Amino acid sequence: xxxxxxxxxxxxxxxxATVAFNCxxxxxxxxxxxxxxxxxxxxxxxxxxxxxxxxxxxxxxxxLNRASQYISLLIRDSKLSDSATxxxxxxxxxxxxxxxxxxxxxxKA
Amino acid sequence: DAMVIQxxxxxxxxxxxxxxxxxxxxxxxxxxxxxxxxxxxxPKLLFHYYDKDFNNEADTPxxxxxxxxxxxxxxxxxxxxxxxxxxxxxxxxxxxxSTDTQYFGPGTRLTVL
Numbered sequence: 001x002x003x004x005x006x007x008x009x010x011x012x013x014x015x016x017a018t019v020a021f022n023c024x025x026x027x028x029x030x031x032x033x034x035x036x037x038x039x040x041x042x043x044x045x046x047x048x049x050x051x052x053x054x055x056x057x058x059x060x061x062x063x064l065n066r067a068s069q070y071i072s073l074l075i076r077d078s079k080l081s082d083s084a085t086x087x088x089x090x091x092x093x094x095x096x097x098x099x100x101x102x103x104x105x106x107x108k109a
Numbered sequence: 110d111a112m113v114i115q116x117x118x119x120x121x122x123x124x125x126x127x128x129x130x131x132x133x134x135x136x137x138x139x140x141x142x143x144x145x146x147x148x149x150x151x152p153k154l155l156f157h158y159y160d161k162d163f164n165n166e167a168d169t170p171x172x173x174x175x176x177x178x179x180x181x182x183x184x185x186x187x188x189x190x191x192x193x194x195x196x197x198x199x200x201x202x203x204x205x206x207s208t209d210t211q212y213f214g215p216g217t218r219l220t221v222l
Contacts, residue, residue, distance in 0.1 A: 046210050047212070091206075099152045102149075
């Protein structure tokens with residue numbers, strides 16, 4: 001079993017749709033959590049950090065459930081420019097970073 | 110302004126011919142990481158430097174080495190590239206432990222002929 005697992009993709013949604021991504025992690029000692037966005041053939045870029053209290057940034061909402069070892073990302077009112085791969089990232093103690101394989105999103109007009 | 114710079118952006122080498130990839134940063138971060146990312150896969154951590162302290166991941170092949178001559182620069186050396194080493198190589202930095210946000214460079218895409 002992989003340490004970080006994400007929904008298999010791709011997700012194909014129309015503009016304006018709401019889409020949710022899920023991610024689970026296996027190591028309960030994991031300390032910090034992030035969602036990164038990666039465009040085709042580009043580097044990953046931080047989308048948002050994820051906290052137990054939940055956090056929102058515009059159309060994006062992230063949530064962490066430590067008890068279930070589960071992380072989510074909700075995108076409301078999808079835009080064409082949201083098309084990308086979304087990577088779930090889990091950091092353990094020290095310098096160990098584990099990336100999920102990513103979920104590809106296609107937003108269509 | 111670019112904060113993490115990687116050179117070259119594209120590198121073509123021959124099977125078995127050593128190659129060096131370069132990363133530099135203007136953030137003055139303590140930690141520099143090298144990742145390997147193959148098509149449609151997650152970035153895989155190869156190793157990292159915390160200042161001058163080198164930390165190799167257990168499953169990183171011996172074929173991969175790294176040097177950090179100063180805070181700003183870090184190099185990835187592939188001693189004898191194989192066809193399976195063709196990938197995107199990403200450099201990233203953090204100020205401290207990886208609980209911090211990682212800042213990635215644009216990557217070097219390596220082709221092995």
